[in-house]
Amino acid sequence: MEREQLEFDVLFVGAGPANLAGAIHLKKLAQQQGREIEVCIIEKGESIGAHSLSGAVLDPKALIDLMPDFREKGCPIEETDLRDGVFYLTATGQLRLPYAPPSMHNEGCFIISLSRFCAWLGTIAEELGVNIFPGFAGVEALYDEAGRRVIGVRTGDKGVNKDGKPKSNFEPGVDLLGKVTVFGEGPKGSLIREVGKKLGIFAGRMPQVFETAVKEVIEIPAASPFLASPFTVLHTFGYPLGLNTKGGGFLYRMKENRVSLGLVVGLDYEDPGLEPYQEFLRFKKHPLIADIIRHGKVLQQGAKTLAAGGLYTMPQLAVDGALFVGDSASMLNVQRLKGIHTAMKSGMLAAETILTAVGKGDVSAATLGDYRVKVEGSWIRNELYAARNFGQALSQKGIAKFITLGAQFVTGGRGFVDPMNITDDASTLQAGRFRPSTQVQDHDGKLYLDKLTGVYLSGTKHEEDQPCHLLIPDKELCVTRCWETFRSPCTRFCPGQVYEMIQEEGGRRRLKLTPSNCLHCKTCEIKDPFNNIIWTCPEGGGGPNYSIV
Amino acid sequence: MDIVVLVKQVPDTESLVQIAGDGASIKKDDIKWVMNPYDELAVEEALRIKEAKGGSVTIVSVGPQKTQETIRTALAMGADKGIHINDPLAEGSDSLATAKILAAAVKAIPFHLIIAGQRAVDEDNYQVGAAVAELLGIPHVSLVAKAEILDGKIRCQRAVEGGTVVVEATLPALFTTQRGLNEPRYASLPGIMKAKKKPLEAKTLADLGLDPAAVGAAHRKVVVKALRLPPERKAVRMIQAETPQAIAAELVRILHEEAKLI
């Protein structure tokens, strides 16, 4: 099929904080230098911010760089008065740490809703003349004839039915060409996966690892004890995950008696019975949290992963014609649970590199490689270097975790072994350790929700009549080895109830998929022990409709 | 064939709808705004007629500044030009006043056919299309599931209980859309690029020669006194039991003793 081509100077794939900051910075720099530059951003969500979910405590240092007048420009800030409390939870009680580690200090930071923040950055970018196209997914990277240089991406076809046949409103995808393409797809990008395979950008690095969070924004009564408490930012560890599973809870104060509540679960967990969604509900039932949210109402729910591998998993940052930014390029500082500031900064450094390269008419990996030099010379590197073994320490079990953390603390991140090894999340499930997760049953439809009500409150919708976007190369494996060894963990790790194992008459099992429930968190592709799930972008515009998470 | 399509920007029904402090309107902050789905059908039908018969498609909409996004979407689908009546004095108009404004805007341009959504999904009044036709003195056919342009007239099909009615009207005429009329096209990427350069005229009430005292929130003939959200969805209860017989027995018990339905 002949496809229409549209040419730009620079093409950004994904409208997260990394690429939005990159595009804004690029336009501003070009303006200052009196240069014209055509910039385009595509985003698979129906609007900018619709697929953005985060905590989020924002360290504003990149934002200040990008836009010193961000307040005057109407930056949506939820809370500026940040007072931290770190709690260790037991099943029924809690212990407040008298001393919060320095990485947990948040003075000077703000609480934001990433969804709102990205929507706002989108309007700023548009005012600067960036061509923003929400509702368009990049489904294939395009290369030059030699297959070495990235020249753009193809957007997905729309109006294709379940069987792959065009419907009456069929709209073919187009080829977007850019002198430089910037991939800011967030964690586990579906294009960077393919680019990585082809151009080897992950070769020689440790495997990227991830954490998944279920999060809600809850409206709490004005009488909630939290609003009068000395804290606005709570972090917890211990219950319900225990000390052997990486992760923890957070609760942040927002405007209008709202709180942001979430539980982050490291995807290197071992128990195939663990269900992050149930752990989240158990977290909500813990007295510390339950007291705060009592009589509250969930306004929005969602789930997303974050790339937690850190410095040693950072891929090659530039290839001929393309750069990688944000979570896609492992810029997140897992010690601070913060990746927005580093994502934004990486986008800005990419922009500076691109402007020079495009000016010289040389977008080779060598010239674009200056981006890595810039990252190495920036505070991103300092932050990530100090945290380079932190995630690995958290992955240790029991007391070893604290000994390692202590050693890292006194040695500036080096610890006993540097680099510490990282294990691929897909390989950590232990066969035969199956213990069905404790199910929280008393859903009330308002504050404690079952998965499907949660999906409803994420605003998720997909065109129903389209090909399934979750590819399962070996369906037989699901009902044989995977069921026998792990009891189909996909039915538990997916927070959207996309996967169900059903038993048909005659006793035969069948994996039933409901792809329209997909929250685009990609946990399935990451955690599937047989690497038998491949996540691809569904028709552009489908997925969650986040606005406040 | 010059076609006018009346379009409204409405809250996405999937977005977070909350009632505002006054109890009679909704909070506008966290809402996503989209083209009224019935108007999408109207735009699509207009484009199909234009593709078959030639002519032009003009989008007309009343609303605040952000309504432009919705008009641009229609232009990106393929409409030729937009007219946006953007005047703070028009804000809060009821259906009849909205129809007066639209009729005044349409009167100023040549047209053979007007297509409107059967209703806007925000207030569900079903009035604007019919009122515009009445004010312009042209025939009106509502809830059209199929439309055919013949020589100087339009033949429409409407679903009625147990069958279909075929109605004809002479042009110029106005009809409103019913689900199933067509499958609206997507705004394509090149379409969105082109739409940026298509003419979009902004007009005020004064431009249309309208008296502000006839429209706007202060002059509503119908006043919204209160809004209430639909009852909360009750959580689903899963019946757990060993055998199908036991599940059935428990279901019957619940329906009889708790729900008191049987």
Ligand SMILES: Cc1cc2nc3c(=O)[nH]c(=O)nc-3n(C[C@H](O)[C@H](O)[C@H](O)COP(=O)(O)OP(=O)(O)OC[C@H]3O[C@@H](n4cnc5c(N)ncnc54)[C@H](O)[C@@H]3O)c2cc1C
């Ligand atoms: C629960 C949680 C809590 C967090 N808390 C904090 C915090 O308190 N502070 C902090 O600083 N950071 C926090 N983070 C991390 C932070 O949110 C991320 O580091 C940051 O969002 C990364 O930005 P990004 O632009 O790289 O990617 P993302 O924000 O993931 O954005 C990527 C965008 O690209 C789009 N996209 C992907 N693929 C395609 C494609 N093929 N075509 C088109 N579009 C595509 C996606 O829809 C998405 O909108 C948290 C993360 C989570 C999940």
